[in-house]
Amino acid sequence: MEMETKKVEDLLVITPHAKRIDTLVAEEFITKFLSHCAPEARGVILNLSKVEFIDSRGIGALISIFKKVEGRGSLFFCNVRGPVTSLLHLTRMDKVFTIYDNEQEAIQQLISKEKAYK
Amino acid sequence: METNESFTFTFESRVDHIPAVSSAVKDLCASTHLDQVELYKLELCLVEALNNVIIHSYKNQPGNKIEVNIQLSNTFILFKVFDTGSSRSNFLQHTSMEFDPKDISAIPESGRGLYIMQECMDEVSFEVKEGINVISLRKNLIHTSKA
Numbered sequence: 001m002e003m004e005t006k007k008v009e010d011l012l013v014i015t016p017h018a019k020r021i022d023t024l025v026a027e028e029f030i031t032k033f034l035s036h037c038a039p040e041a042r043g044v045i046l047n048l049s050k051v052e053f054i055d056s057r058g059i060g061a062l063i064s065i066f067k068k069v070e071g072r073g074s075l076f077f078c079n080v081r082g083p084v085t086s087l088l089h090l091t092r093m094d095k096v097f098t099i100y101d102n103e104q105e106a107i108q109q110l111i112s113k114e115k116a117y118k
Numbered sequence: 119m120e121t122n123e124s125f126t127f128t129f130e131s132r133v134d135h136i137p138a139v140s141s142a143v144k145d146l147c148a149s150t151h152l153d154q155v156e157l158y159k160l161e162l163c164l165v166e167a168l169n170n171v172i173i174h175s176y177k178n179q180p181g182n183k184i185e186v187n188i189q190l191s192n193t194f195i196l197f198k199v200f201d202t203g204s205s206r207s208n209f210l211q212h213t214s215m216e217f218d219p220k221d222i223s224a225i226p227e228s229g230r231g232l233y234i235m236q237e238c239m240d241e242v243s244f245e246v247k248e249g250i251n252v253i254s255l256r257k258n259l260i261h262t263s264k265a
Contacts, residue, residue, distance in 0.1 A: 083158030
């Protein structure tokens with residue numbers, strides 16, 4: 001699974017180039033995400049614009065990386081497609097994850113949060 | 119007038135086969151009036167059933183047979199998944215999504231498959247007939263107000 005990463009100020013934006021996060025690739029997704037996510041990165045945005053399908057194991061993978069990043073900073077989500085949003089709502093993960101419509105909005109909100117924290 | 123079509127897919131018990139099968143089934147279901155979110159949920163439920171068969175019935179062992187039958191009509195969509203692995207007496211055990219969203223460490227990372235099927239489909243059942251496990255997932259098309 002390919003992942004695109006870019007740095008914006010002190011933040012990291014990670015965009016998986018995968019149509020599916022499911023049982024087949026969930027472990028690979030976790031491993032690659034964490035390998036791209038430097039330990040010092042406190043603010044991380046996961047851009048899900050390419051992801052069309054997530055199953056329950058994929059949700060488990062998102063929870064897994066969320067727990068790891070939230071232990072030291074913040075993980076925001078953006079560009080979540082409508083069907084995937086419906087799954088996050090169904091599983092009540094929309095009450096846990098912070099989700100923004102687009103990357104720019106997520107970046108601005110995370111920068112504001114980090115400044116308030118400092 | 120009532121129309122009824124039936125399709126069957128047979129494949130080996132490997133998770134890397136699931137995306138091709140579930141995508142093909144979703145394409146078949148696209149002939150109904152369901153929107154993209156509803157089609158996604160149908161595919162998702164089939165994927166969860168197939169995951170359950172491969173992981174719990176066949177214990178992740180390849181080389182076993184899975185058959186998926188799809189019935190499409192004006193009034194319902196019915197998926198039946200057949201396997202000959204271990205029977206699951208707890209398949210229909212009630213599952214809940216109750217958790218404290220603020221207690222992140224306590225949020226479970228698994229155990230949502232059956233909950234998803236029960237929430238998205240109108241009927242979910244499991245039975246064993248002559249040594250064959252059968253998962254049935256039915257979606258009524260008269261009303262689609264369920265989650």
